[in-house]
Amino acid sequence: MTTSHDDLLPGTRRALLHRIAVAQSEGRTPSLVATVVRGGKAVWTGARTSVPGHGPDENVQYRIGSITKTFTAVLVLRLRDEGVLDLGDPLEKHVPGTGAGEVTISQLLAHTGGLAAESPEPWWERTSGSLRPELADVLGEQPFRHPVGRRYHYSNPGYTLLGALVEELRGAPWEEVLRREILEPLGLHRTSARPQAPHAGGWAVHPWADAMMPEPAEDLGRMAPAGQLWSTTRDLARFAVFLAHGDDRVLSAESVKEMRAPAAPPETAELAAGSSYGLALQIVHRDGRTLVGHSGSLPGFLAGLVIGVEDDVAAVVLSNCTSGPPVFTVATDLVRIVAEAEPRIPDPWSPMAEVDQSALELAGQWYWGTQAYGLRLPADGGLVLGPLSGVGWGARFRANGDGTWTGLEGYYAGELLRPLRRPDGSVSHLDLGSFVFTRRPYDESAPVPGGVDPEGWRGVR
The missing domain is CATH 2.40.128 (Lipocalin)
Structure with a gap:
């Protein structure tokens, strides 16, 4: 009997459920929901909750924080593929007068532009974006912390600049361009800049007591391209399939592959051992496999998306607490569980149709x-x-x-x-x-630079 390609074995499903149950319990989060994708299709969704009346599933929205950056990067790569810009262009060429215009677009995408990690006070994640109406308010008087292009330094303001770039070149708000060019073509109908019911509430869990307090959910304004979005595990599972295989309606397979390639110095201490950063995607080498994805956090929410491209398995984990479960690690574990328990069956070998x-x-x-x-x-x-x-x-x-x-x-x-x-x-x-x-080592009949000794190969006498 052959098991359906879409079905996971009972033992695999139980191992997945056990992993998220441990994460929800030990991470002390009100709820946690996860979806696993294999072969381009969602094959498992599991959820755990301790909040009465709250039943998380693949259709409930959570805030996804910095996974938003990956969407913004796709919009920028679309502009590149259309010939509107080059990734080597300085920002100043397209968005003049920012005070950070010497940074190239590729450096902004890979967080190697030397910009500050955060915007000037007050704490942007917990305050209204109306306090930062202009790019100057996001960058501050001293936007740089490191020499341009010298090291990886994660920068939220850098993605605000990329959002401004998209708006400048498209002549429309970032949110409108996002919906038209990514969300609608990919069918991500439950991904939005503002929460849409049903959605989870964000909570802070007391570190020394089993008590909770609601977190504010601010509109980030100019900072939206760095972390505004709300989504579901179902939508992010579809987005993961896109990041693994591409979709010509949005971005080609070759361009999403470029996003998954290292673009930042791997030796930077900010990157964990065995990891690097591409164009809005983190690259992790673990347990003999290469994984790509992104994490996200905003007050009240944690998110993780991980893709095992070679295994054709991806996982999304969403939670509604400010800190607690290591969701990116949990997503990595879900990919590993499926990949090891049910290794990918290779396609049958077949000869080429025509021989050149x-x-x-x-x-x-x-x-x-x-x-x-x-x-x-x-x-x-x-x-x-x-x-x-x-x-x-x-x-x-x-x-x-x-x-x-x-x-x-x-x-x-x-x-x-x-x-x-x-x-x-x-x-x-x-x-x-x-x-x-x-065809032969230092073939004397070929024009080998420096020539070949006329006496040829010899032994020691």
């Missing part, structure tokens, strides 16, 4: 000096280069249509691979960013 003979001619073993590499021609297109043993640079390459190939990742990203041919048409060698790859 000029590309097939390149497949096989090549040598960079004396190091052996393999060049494969997979069914899904392109070329894949990798060392046959030990360590070495590898990458996928995309065909350019003129016999050359462009690297898509790692050391060779953007670099050109060119097959060079002899007068009879056969391939002499590969030129990869000026490196010469030959």
Whole structure:
């Protein structure tokens, strides 16, 4: 008997429930709700609550805090893909007069612009956005804390600037652009800038007593692009699928993959060991797998979204307390539970529909000096280069249509691979960013820079 692809085994479901039950109990939160996605579909939702009359489920809104930043980043990447801006542009080119215009758009996305973590007093999360009507009120007189581009330093004002960039280039409020370009196309009908019933109330839980107090829910005004949104686990599960696979109505798979690539210095102490930051996505290496996502918090709420791209599993965890359960860690654990208990079944191997003979001619073993590499021609297109043993640079390459190939990742990203041919048409060698790859180690028939000793290989006498 074959289990349905959509079903989780009873043991897996119980392990998921146990994990969120422990999180709600030990984290002392009024409620906690989680949804797990596998294969692009929500396959499990669980909730725990201790508040009478409050039944959280996948349709109840919680405030998601800084997960909002990921939505803002998608709007910026859309502008880039349309050719309206370049990520290397200084902010001043599009939004002049901020006092922080030397920072590039990519630096704002990756929190490497050197800007302050927070806006000037009063505490922006617990006060009305009407106190900060202008960008100058958000940035203050001294917006920088570090040299531009030198280190990762998380910045909420930086995403306020990105929201202003979207408004300037779209000619409409951030919230309106968000709804038109992301929420409606993806069907995120329960994601909004202001709470819509049913929604959870935000609570502070006393650290030394089992007592609660309601938290204010302020409209953040100018700071909205950094943390305003309310959403549900159902909507965020759909958003997680989008961040894993892309959706051409919003952003291509290649562009969301770019968001998941490291863009900030990994050695920065602010990033935990084994983690880095992309374009509005945190990247974590844990238990042998790479996870991407984002956490969020505002007074009264905690949120976590985690995607295991290779396992095709994602988890969303939402809670309504100011501090308590480590929701990002809980979401990470939910991904691990499913991935380990029910490993992904690989798609069956199938041959390519048509064989490009000029590309097939390149497949096989090549040598960079004396190091052996393999060049494969997979069914899904392109070329894949990798060392046959030990360590070495590898990458996928995309065909350019003129016999050359462009690297898509790692050391060779953007670099050109060119097959060079002899007068009879056969391939002499590969030129990869000026490196010469030959069919034999230092093949004397190829133009190896520096030449090849005419006496060839020898032993010691």
